[in-house]
Amino acid sequence: MSETTVKDNPDLSRFEAYVDGALAGFASYRLSGGHVVFTHTEVDDAYEGQGVGSALARGALDQVRAAGERDVVAMCPFIAAWIERHPDYQDLVAP
Template structure:
């Protein structure tokens, strides 16, 4: 199973494709150099397969590469960052 995380700026979300099928997304709002993540959803066909974690990891890696920061309003992303403190430096204080 191959997966790919891509930003879809037109829809304001990062999407994860599994074998070319949309398996999930994490939605964001842009606030300057900060991305406020509001909601994460994984298709029921792909739940409990690590797709959500792969989506968040790929998203945060791309945010880091851009030099941006995140506000994880989404409980799933927030919990992921709590469990993976190597991403804690990406969290911006909410304004």
């Protein structure tokens, strides 16, 4: 199994998931009033069903948590559903 690496690409306002060095997906966001607003998540068809989306969500949210000062607004249905299934990340959601 390949390892998925998640990196923030602030120039494109997205977190990117890489599998074996290849871009496999991304989660777009915008910064708004101290919030990180996730707007869209996409995983390349070649990586569907391999856990890339979940690794991308976890990696992005872990980096937001590490930054410490931002609240998450999950406009993206995928990120919203992922947070719903992982209660340990619900503290990141903006009130």
